[in-house]
Amino acid sequence: MAILVEPELDVAIIGAGLSGIDAAWHLQRRCPDRRYAIFEARDAIGGTWDLFRYPGVRSDSDMHTLGFPFRPWRGDKAIxxxxxxxxxxxxxxxxxxIDRHIRFRHRIVRAEWSSxxxxxxLTVEVDGAVSTVTCRFLFMGCGYYDYASGHAPDFPGRADFAGRIVHPQHWPKDLDVAGRRVAVIGSGATAVTLVPALAARGAQVTMVQRSPSHIVSQPSRDRVAHLLYRLLPEPVAGRLARWKSAALGLAAFQFARRFPRRMEAFILNGVRRELPDLPxxxxHxxxxxxxxxxxxxxxPDADLFAALRDGSASIRTDAIRRFxxxxxxxxxxxxxxxxxxxTATGLKLHLLGGIALTIDGTPFVPADHLIYRGMMASGVPNMVLALGYTNASWTLKIDLVARRMCRMLNHMRRHGYDICLPAPPxxxxxxxxxxxFSSGYVTRAASITPAQGSRTPWRLHQNYFLDYMTLGFGKIGDGVLRFARTGDASARG
Known part of the structure; x- marks a missing residue:
């Protein structure tokens, strides 16, 4: 297969998931004369949502915030x-x-910056062929999960098990669970999704968890959003539904941080109401x-609790000795x-999609850098990272980052700059x-990820409304982000 892209681009977007499509839309609208292409290593649009095909896979946040603000979600289900x-x-x-700009099966294996x-x-592999493409700016929209494999602990006795062992990240198309006894190891979002879905397919399911998670039931249908769409024009309704969901999510997060015992009691009381007869x-x-x-x-709609009530699923809280x-x-x-x-035992972090980066010949070591405004690595020129929120929908943050990137590009063009980078703190x-976060996939990757700082602009606030103001309207030349022209001895703000 030939390389279907110009040899030089203004912006190269890595990944055709939520992040990449959002960034492309903003480029087309705010920087319409920039040449861009999206490089997608797989053969489909969707990123994570195309990769994961296990039964019941669904959003873990509402679609009015996970969806694109420029094209509001109009599906019946918010989850x-x-x-x-x-x-x-x-x-x-x-x-x-945007689909006309996507280059499928184009895997970026190396990115080398020259001042x-x-x-x-960019070194690109396409069906065994290798070529190079140059770009002025790089948008890393590939997320931070390892698509090749998930986290798989080496359980003792694994080879002794006579049945089939499956990781949700690689769900077999031919797996029929009807009438089978299925043990789901895990207690996170994937496990609580799989258990009711497998039970609905006729399996007798046991969720085996070493320790529990906080589980909250939420209606799959957002009645307020549906009312807004009935009463108001779609753009207005979409904006209000998005802000409503973001505000409620942030309020719940702030309450949990300030009053953890009260939030814990609230969540547990909700579970007790759903499972009054569960020992x-x-x-658990x-x-x-x-x-x-x-x-x-x-x-959504308490589906896990319904499966536990009707006996199609059960739960065991204990450590695993062996298979x-x-x-x-x-x-x-x-x-x-x-x-x-x-084995719904979690994911693995894989920053930058496994691409090997060098800056003027020096390898990029993520752990040596701090993240500037949640979107750039200190000392790394002309590269934006798509890192979403941990306490809210991924796209909320990504959309702000894409807007900010376009503001930066236009600022550079107005002033004749070729290079921008955050000066190291x-x-x-x-x-x-x-x-x-104390999640396993986070703690396991602590030594290979960049850090944040103790104060702005190096601190990640996990606050959509604060980021909306600072990223959307804050000054581009803030004294930390430096600009330069090709050949300049040093960057200047």
């Missing part, structure tokens, strides 16, 4: 099925002509961590009989973990 989200992303790309030319040189309900649904130390698990030929032996001595074991800025 939407993965296939509907994938169709929505594909349809958006087609509607705005002499103020260009990135040991507190043991009281986590070791405070609410929002890890992301809350949403269950046996017929299931899972627990640390307490109990046994979970299973024909199929699903001084010693007075304390380094802190990039993601203030």
């Amino acid at each position: 939407a099925d993965g296939s509907d989200i994938r169709d929505y992303i594909e349809d958006t790309a087609r509607s705005f002509g 002499q030319t103020a260009r990135w040189t 040991d309900v507190d043991r 649904f009281t986590p070791r961590y405070d609410p929002w130390d890890q992301r809350l698990c949403l269950v 046996t030929p017929t299931g899972i032996e627990l640390a307490s001595g109990g046994h979970v009989d299973a024909d199929i074991i699903v 001084g010693p007075d800025v304390e380094r802190r973990p990039l993601l203030d």
Whole structure:
């Protein structure tokens, strides 16, 4: 297959998921004369929402905030099925002509920055062929999950199990669970999604969790949003629905941070109301961590609790000692009989999609850098990172970042600059973990991710409304972001 892209671009976007499509829309609208292309390593639009095909896969936040603000979500469900989200992303790309800029099966394996030319040189692999493309600016919209594999602990006795072991990230198309005993290992968003979905397909499901998660039931249909769309023009209704959902989410997060015990009691009381007859309900649904130390698990229309009530699913809270030929032996001595074991044990972080970056010949080591305004790495020129919120919908932050990137590009053109980069902070800025989360996928990757700082603009606020003002209207030349022309000895603000 030939390389279907100009040898030189203004902007190269990596990834054709939510982030890449959002960035492309803003480029077309705000920087219409810039040449851009989207490089997608896979053969489909959708990113994560095309990759994950396990039963019941759905959004873990409402679609009025996960959807694009320039094309409001109009589906009936606010907590939407993965296939509907994938169709929505594909349809958006087609509607705005973005799909014509996507280069499928184009995997970027290396990106090399040269200050002499103020260009990135991208090494592209396409069906075994290798070529190069240069660009002035790089938008990394590939997220931070490893698409090749998920986290898979090496359980003792794994080879002894006589049945089938499946990781949700690579769900087999031919797997029939009807009439089978299925053990789902895990307690996070994937596990609580899989359990009711597998039960609905006729499986007898046991959720095996080492420790519980905070689980909250939420209606799949947003009645307020539906009312807004009936009464108001679509653009106005979409904007109000988005701001309403963002405000409620932020309020819940702030309440949980300030009053963790009260939030914990509120969540647990909700579970008790759903499962009044379940033995040991507190043991199965009281986590070791405070609410929002890890992301809350949403269950639409209480589907998980319904499966537990009708007996098609059960829950065991215990450590796993080993796999046996017929299931899972627990640390307490109990046994979970299973024909199929699903290891919903989490994801792996894989920053920059595994692309090897060099800056003037020096390899980019993520852990050596701090993140500027949640969108650029200190000392790295002409590169924007798409990093969404941990306490809200991914797209809320990505859309602000894409807007800011376009403002930067237009600022550079007006003033004749070729290079922009955040100057590294001084010693007075304390380094802190990039993601203030205790989730396993975060703690496992702490040594390979950039850090955030103790104060603005290096601090990640996880606050959409604050970022809306600072990213959307804050001054571009803030004294930290430096600009230069090709050949300048140093960047200047």
